[in-house]
Amino acid sequence: MLVIAGKEYQIGNFAMANGTSIYRGYVGKINEIRTDKDKETDNDSPDIYLYIFGHGEVIMAPCMLKIIGG
Numbered sequence: 905m906l907v908i909a910g911k912e913y914q915i916g917n918f919a920m921a922n923g924t925s926i927y928r929g930y931v932g933k934i935n936e937i938r939t940d941k942d943k944e945t946d947n948d949s950p951d952i953y954l955y956i957f958g959h960g961e962v963i964m965a966p967c968m969l970k971i972i973g974g
Contacts, residue, residue, distance in 0.1 A: 906937050906950055908966050913937060918973045919954060925968040932956035 906913040913919075917934050921927035936953035938944070943951045949965040956962060 906939065906952075906966070908950075911966070911971060913950075913952060913966055913969070913971065914974065916974060917971050919952075919969040919971050921954070921956075921964065921968055922970050925964060927956060927959075927962060927964070927968075930956045930959065931972070932959075932962075935961060 913934060915934050915937065919932060919934055921930045932954040934952055935955050938951040944963060945951050947965060949967065951963045952966060952969060953961055954964050
């Protein structure tokens with residue numbers, strides 16, 4: 905589990921992409937969270953791998969997600 909600014913991000917949780925993402929409004933399930941050298945992006949935040957139903961897996965920053973359930 906990853907906690908940022910009081911929000912819990914956990915594998916298996918459902919999340920919706922917010923307006924800061926090109927996937928705005930899409931709903932998916934968190935499959936993986938990477939925080940260290942195994943990250944695929946160069947940004948400072950963790951990589952959250954979200955499987956968006958009907959679209960596939962995308963990498964998103966925590967600030968792009970709203971957790972909607974477990």
